[in-house]
Amino acid sequence: MRQEHNNIFANIDWILVFIFMILVGFGWVNIYAASKTDESFQFLNFSTKYGKQFIFILLSIPLIIIILFFNAKFYEKFATIFYLIALFLLILLFPLGKEINGAKSWFNFGVIGLQPSEFAKAFTALAIAKLVSDKQYNLKLIKNQIKAFIVIFFPAFLIFLQPDAGSAIIYLSFFFALYREGLTLNYILLGSAFIILFILTIFFGSKWMLICAFILISIFAFYLFKKGGKRFFRFNWHKIAGVYAIVGLFIFGIGYTYKNILPTHQKDRFDILLGKKTDNKGIGYNSYQSELTISSGGFTGKGFLKGDLTQGDFVPEQHTDYIFSTVGEEWGFLGSSFVIILFMLMLYRIIYLSETHTNKFGRIYGYSLASILFFHVIVNIGMVIGLLPTVGIPLPFFSYGGSSLWGFTILLFIFIKLDAHKNYDW
DSSP states (O other): OBOOOSOTTTTOOHHHHHHHHHHHHHHHHHHHHHHOOSSOOOTTOTTSHHHHHHHHHHHHHHHHHHHHHSOHHHHHHTHHHHHHHHHHHHHHHHHHOEEETTEEEEEEETTEEEOHHHHHHHHHHHHHHHHHTSTTOOTTSHHHHHHHHHHHHHHHHHHHTTTOHHHHHGGGGHHHHHHHTTOOTHHHHHHHHHHHHHHHHHHHOHHHHHHHHHHHHHHHHHHHHHHHHHHHHHHHHHHHHHHHHHHHHHHHHHHHHHHHTSOHHHHHHHHHHTTSOOOTTTTTHHHHHHHHHHHHTTTTOSOTTOOHHHHTTOSTTTTTTTHHHHHHHHHHHHHHHHHHHHHHHHHHHHHHHHHTOSSHHHHHHHHHHHHHHHHHHHHHHHHHTTSSOOOOOOOTTTSSOHHHHHHHHHHHHHHHHHHHTTTSBO
């Protein structure tokens, strides 16, 4: 029997809420440090980054109450509607969006800008959970896998066209959620292989990689021939030929795109990351200053508001994508480890709770949430410490921005609501 719940806070997981509050609060402290001016401190000073972020945090409270107000079944029932709204907003950006830094990713409403891609992740997670949790849906069937891939990559493609490659890459995280539900590991292994091939092609050049790939595939084909004999080779030669064609076309396509299509600044970022060139005053300035800022903090940090590189505004956009460098300088290795541990505890808690769900919809959504958060944390911190190229994605609950904060808040608290009702008949 379906049960009604008048208390919107009944059965919610306060551990997740507590971790959320610490991350948001500590994030605001570091945004204040990264954007502090010589003016007198004012919480509600909308002309400052920390003042705006404080308003965004306050507005998150009614947003959380609204999310918790609805019954958990509401999110499953209207998942498709939410997804279609997200697609509509992403499409609407092309004629009506405001162009910032070369990308049409924002709707401008006076003093407030909204970035639909930050909300699309939550709605895509709902749509995937709705699709895969259907009793008639079998993820092992190719046609059903294609349906899931379309749901995932359609919004990713629209975001990529803005262009916002960083936000689009995050959609690869859904493969981990699908893997939990039975998707073969081959997709993840294949994707990893192509990423490695992509990096090697950029580093060594397409000509040398084509030669190396031809030799390696030939050696593998010869091994199969020796092991299986002529009969095996006769029935599988077309597969080997297909591997030659796919790998060859991929390497050629990457090489051509890298030389002739990829914008110079993006090409330079890959060259700097792979050590092919050094440019600490140009395109690599942000990453270089970020690494210096983090390393200058040492083990315990220089202290709150005592980071000379942070206070000197040496790292551009430090309050947004590079906020972790503020933690590194002012709070040191201990503070940085504290933030990472908080994220790991949140991820562990989400996965643990997801496994306790008897409702498949809640479990799939939980794994989607965990995968998205994991990708964001790894890519953002990897970018800030110079292990990954600059792609421009925020650190969840931490980076400056209303759209980012609200998008992740929606993601998390929908799961908290689903978890609160996991033992009830929806």
